Amino acid sequence: MSAQLLFRHGKNRRYSYAWGEKTLRQERMNHSEESRKTRKKLKIQIREMELDDLAAVFHMGERLFTARASPNLYRTWDEYELIELFYADSELCFVAEEDDKIVGFALGTTIEKERSAWKYGHLVWLGILPEHQRIGLGERLFNHVKEVMAKRGVRMLVVDTEADNLQALRFFRKMGFGKPEEHIYLSLNLSGQKRTATEKTHQDGTNGKE
Numbered sequence: 001m002s003a004q005l006l007f008r009h010g011k012n013r014r015y016s017y018a019w020g021e022k023t024l025r026q027e028r029m030n031h032s033e034e035s036r037k038t039r040k041k042l043k044i045q046i047r048e049m050e051l052d053d054l055a056a057v058f059h060m061g062e063r064l065f066t067a068r069a070s071p072n073l074y075r076t077w078d079e080y081e082l083i084e085l086f087y088a089d090s091e092l093c094f095v096a097e098e099d100d101k102i103v104g105f106a107l108g109t110t111i112e113k114e115r116s117a118w119k120y121g122h123l124v125w126l127g128i129l130p131e132h133q134r135i136g137l138g139e140r141l142f143n144h145v146k147e148v149m150a151k152r153g154v155r156m157l158v159v160d161t162e163a164d165n166l167q168a169l170r171f172f173r174k175m176g177f178g179k180p181e182e183h184i185y186l187s188l189n190l191s192g193q194k195r196t197a198t199e200k201t202h203q204d205g206t207n208g209k210e
Contacts, residue, residue: 044103044137046144049086049093056102057095058082064127077125085109085124091152092121094144096128096137104128106141110154121145121154142175 049057058079065077086093089109096104107125123145128137149157159177161168169180 044096044098044132044140046094046096046140049090049095049105049107051086053095053102053105054079054082054086057105060102060105060129061125061127064129065125082107092145092148094141096132096141098132103132104137104141106145108145108149110149110152118155119153121149121152121157123157123159138171139175 061077061082085107092108092110094106095102105125105127106123108121108123111120111122113120123142126138126141128141146157159172161172
């Protein structure tokens with residue numbers, strides 16, 4: 001709506017004109033922001049992950065998947081899991097690159113069960129730098145993974161996330177996932193048990209000497 005139109009039809013002309021100018025400035029700012037996001041999208045390319053990308057992806061994961069940010073994360077982000085995923089299914093590991101800098105990644109794998117004709121795909125990790133979020137990059141990475149998995153005969157794609165990770169849940173529901181199933185993960189500190197057992201053995205030995 002133009003300022004001139006508001007000026008002509010508003011009851012309070014001065015207020016209407018000022019409000020109209022403010023609306024136009026906001027529209028220009030919104031348009032500028034959308035244009036910036038569009039340019040950023042066009043500059044970002046998605047490609048298969050390469051051996052030389054391992055270090056950059058690992059350090060990005062360290063930044064994104066911290067214990068503070070994901071206190072209930074049952075999987076641990078470490079170099080061993082990254083390398084294992086890359087060498088097991090490098091065709092399902094992708095990076096998003098902007099000006100030779102990796103700004104996002106998706107790591108997936110496939111699972112085949114005995115006595116089942118179905119082939120499952122598992123999107124294990126999906127990470128995007130905070131400054132490149134909310135521009136549709138997560139959706140682009142996910143769709144790329146989905147297309148490649150479909151070409152490889154995957155019939156069911158699964159993901160998992162923490163129950164309190166509302167942002168991830170909203171994203172995956174938007175991508176078409178449904179029927180969430182609740183899983184309970186329990187932990188047992190074996191090092192603590194081993195220390196207790198050693199102390200008990202030592203104590204028993206001491207009592208025997210007495």
